[in-house]
Amino acid sequence: MKPLLFKVPAVDDRCFRLEQDNLSHFYGHLHFHPEIQLTLIREGEGTLIVGDKIDRFGRNDILMLGSNLPHVLRNDPDYFLPQSTRRSASVSVLFRAEQLEQTVLNMPETRHLLILLSESQHGIRFRCQEGHPLIAKFEALPLQRPFDQLLTLLSMLDYMAVNDGREMLSVSAFTQPQRPEDHQRLERVFAYMLENYHSPITLEDVASRANLTPGAFCRFFRQHTRKTFSTLLNEVRVEHACRNLRESKQTISQIAFACGYTNLSNFNRQFKEIMGMSPGQYIRRYNASPGVALEGHSL
Structure with missing residues (x-):
């Protein structure tokens, strides 16, 4: 298995790097890198894992992922089908915090951005709609010369620092990379x-995938995710159930069985515990306000 320390290629001595991706699916392995990553999802959806947070990602999400924060954007299964025409596209800026901290952020006018960089160790998300100011700034980046790109990057960081709406993702902050073998185990399990x-x-x-005994695996998993495996598995199943409730015409029973539950009462209990409402209430609220994200308690 390839090491999960991801090395961002550098082509010059600039303090940041701009990347544009337009692929059948995003890089699907849990990884980390020393650069802070600021990403706009132009197209694509799937499961988002950031630190100890698991959730959905979708079009117009803006993510800020701190240095050495384990993360993965794993597209939904239909993206991997041979006949699939679905695409995943993004614009990302990657930069080293220390380079900015020693220069432009070492001034009274920019020190508020240091708080944002610190928060990025947990992962930050903005859920945006078309026409959002941050999206316009991202879209402008590829056409700008390096000096204007730097100004736009600072402007984006300023917007994220002073405006409400940013969502903290991981409860735990990650400031130093863990052992590579731990990342490999987590990647196999996820x-x-x-x-x-x-x-x-x-x-x-799952313990066999991590090459651990069940008891050792339980301790390992809780140490690295702050959750039990059964809790995380239920969150994944309910997350997929929410998508099916929104997008499919299956009954609640059919969706429950399709998401790995063997009886409906357990599905209803787990769904209400995670989402704070029953599956029926969830779909009624979604139909009453289509396009509005419905957030649960634990995801």
Whole structure:
């Protein structure tokens, strides 16, 4: 397995790097890098893992991922089908915090941005709509010369620092990379869970993917995610159930079984615990306000 320390290629001595991706799917492995990453999702949706947070990502999400913060944008399964025409597109700015801290952020007028950089160790998200000022700034970046790109980057950071609406993602902050073998274990477990959530998964199944005994795996998983594996598995299943409730014409029972639940009462109980409402209430609220994100308590 490739090491999960992701090295961002540098082509010159600039303090930031602009990247544009337009692919069938995003890079699907849990990874981290020393650069802070600021990303606009232009197109694509799937499961977002940032530190100990698991949730959905979608079009017009803006993410700020701190230095060495483990993360992955894993597209939904239909993106990987041979006949799929779905695309995943993004614009990202990657930069080293220390380079800005030693220069432009070392002034009274910009020191408020240091708080934002500190918060990025938890991961930050802005859920935006078309026409949002941050989206316009991202869209302008590829056409600008480097000096104007730097000004735009500072302007984006300023907007994110002084405006409400930013969402903290991970409860835990990650300031130093963990052991590579720990990342590899987590990556194998997350990949297995996301590929098999719709089927029965036992503790022995996932422990074997991490090459640990069930008892050692439980301790390892809680240490690195602050959750039990069963809690995270239920969050993944409910997250996919929410998508099916919004987008499919299946009954609640059919969706429950398709998401790995073997009885409806357990599904209803887990759904209400995570989302704060029953599946029926969820779909009624969504139909009453289509396009509005419905956030749960634990995801």
